[in-house]
Amino acid sequence: MQDGNNRWETLKESLRQRALEEGFDVAHFAPPEPPPHAEALKTWLDEGHHGEMVWMEKNQQKRAVPASLMTGLGSILVLGINDAPQECPLERLSGEDAAGRARSKWGVISPYACHRDYHDVFKKGMKRLVVWLKGALQQRMPEWSLEGRLFVDTAPVLERPLAGNSGMGWLGRNTMLVTRQYGCWLYLGEMFLNLPFSPDPVEKDHCGTCRRCLDACPTRAIDDRYVLDSRRCLAYWTIEAKGVIPRPMRRAMRNRLFGCDDCVAVCPWNRFAQEAAHNAFQKREELESLPLPDLVKLDDAGFRALFRQTPVKRTGWVRFQRNLAVALGNMVGKGALDALNHLMDHPEALVRIHAAWGLGEQRLRHEKEANGILRQRAGSETDHAVLIEIKESLERKE
Ligand code: B12
Ligand code: SF4
Numbered sequence: 001m002q003d004g005n006n007r008w009e010t011l012k013e014s015l016r017q018r019a020l021e022e023g024f025d026v027a028h029f030a031p032p033e034p035p036p037h038a039e040a041l042k043t044w045l046d047e048g049h050h051g052e053m054v055w056m057e058k059n060q061q062k063r064a065v066p067a068s069l070m071t072g073l074g075s076i077l078v079l080g081i082n083d084a085p086q087e088c089p090l091e092r093l094s095g096e097d098a099a100g101r102a103r104s105k106w107g108v109i110s111p112y113a114c115h116r117d118y119h120d121v122f123k124k125g126m127k128r129l130v131v132w133l134k135g136a137l138q139q140r141m142p143e144w145s146l147e148g149r150l151f152v153d154t155a156p157v158l159e160r161p162l163a164g165n166s167g168m169g170w171l172g173r174n175t176m177l178v179t180r181q182y183g184c185w186l187y188l189g190e191m192f193l194n195l196p197f198s199p200d201p202v203e204k205d206h207c208g209t210c211r212r213c214l215d216a217c218p219t220r221a222i223d224d225r226y227v228l229d230s231r232r233c234l235a236y237w238t239i240e241a242k243g244v245i246p247r248p249m250r251r252a253m254r255n256r257l258f259g260c261d262d263c264v265a266v267c268p269w270n271r272f273a274q275e276a277a278h279n280a281f282q283k284r285e286e287l288e289s290l291p292l293p294d295l296v297k298l299d300d301a302g303f304r305a306l307f308r309q310t311p312v313k314r315t316g317w318v319r320f321q322r323n324l325a326v327a328l329g330n331m332v333g334k335g336a337l338d339a340l341n342h343l344m345d346h347p348e349a350l351v352r353i354h355a356a357w358g359l360g361e362q363r364l365r366h367e368k369e370a371n372g373i374l375r376q377r378a379g380s381e382t383d384h385a386v387l388i389e390i391k392e393s394l395e396r397k398e
């Protein structure tokens, strides 16, 4: 008969194996303690790096101390699903392709948002694992009954530091969890368990002297201290921020509509990543080639239909049209002017502000036409903030 320790080790390895069979690509065990650097969360918040994400200020203690989320926490199973894209997302940003065609007329959605929402995929997979684990416990250790909590992204959990503490990988300079096997392309979820599984050995930092992610960031949002300032991050502005995107961020957005992956995509550890294999992560091709001028015709219902079951739908139609106005401002080609003029009829001032900015950018390419539209709009616009943006656009020199 197996002794206590061996019984736990055998169950732990069976659980890991089962997780892989359920479609997770990696499964590692972390101890129930606060991960290293947990205290850095307070400094990050004190310095305002979370921008408008005020929900990050709540439950700080819970975020930093996993045991405060569950009494009797014994171990944490950290799960990862590989989402490495077939094509590097940097290839789709504006510029010219090999045939000399301007790519800026095609909107870019971050690869993870071009398929089913990973939140749903994780939750379903983790629930199936719970059913299996309950059965296995009953059979092998009937004296134990399972208690646990499942988390993906939205809970007050420091997912990356926990994943680092489980030995899945290390916290890279881009602040991502980086792994030897999948680079930075893993998405994370956790199962908090009352069971005393032993932690896996931690992985050391393999960033070395590399600084590619710092150099690749278009807005210098990350610094050498492994710290990201959301207020400078395009992922933050295109996904999380509800208000007006600051002017210096708008040109840097180029043709991005949702998310940013530059600091992720340049990581040399991605060279070992294999293309995502999870069935639920099949890319919806129509989301990989979105002609910007056509998107202005999307109404709320059309938006929800196009982005059904993807993370984009959570941003909502209005903020999506705001991002679209910026991308149209950055677009090379005449279709942008008509599209921006169309957005100047949008019921939300937030969208019109960005459309007015976009017309100012187009003025640098099509001066006469853009001036005409801006002057005409100045005559009929009633919102003060939009009028200020129109004025700024008409006065912009470069
Ligand atoms: C808020 C948030 C954001 C914010 C802020 C990002 C940030 N870096 O904090 C914004 C909107 C900008 C964002 C963007 C993105 N996000 Co996000 N985001 C989150 C969320 C909800 C919380 C992150 C958090 O707690 N931040 C607070 C900071 C302080 O924590 P931290 O980044 O983990 O930092 C710790 C370390 O830096 C460490 N530390 C401090 N000093 C030092 C020094 C050294 C030397 C070291 C090693 C460590 C270290 O201590 C800190 C705190 O303990 C998590 C989900 C979750 N619940 O954890 C997803 C999550 C982090 N995001 C994720 C992803 C994929 C993205 C994007 C790629 C999405 C996209 N395509 O646009 C970008 C990537 C940007 C980037 N480089 O981080 C994944 C990351 C997966 C992975 N492999 O790492 C997560 C885990 C979601 C998930 N469930 O998979 N995100
Ligand atoms: S997601 Fe984009 S903007 Fe944000 S830190 Fe990374 S490269 Fe910079």
Ligand code: SF4
Residues within 6 Å of the ligand: 172, 173, 174, 175, 178, 206, 207, 208, 210, 211, 212, 213, 214, 266, 267, 268, 269
């Ligand atoms: S790009 Fe270089 S420095 Fe940045 S996370 Fe990857 S290995 Fe580390």
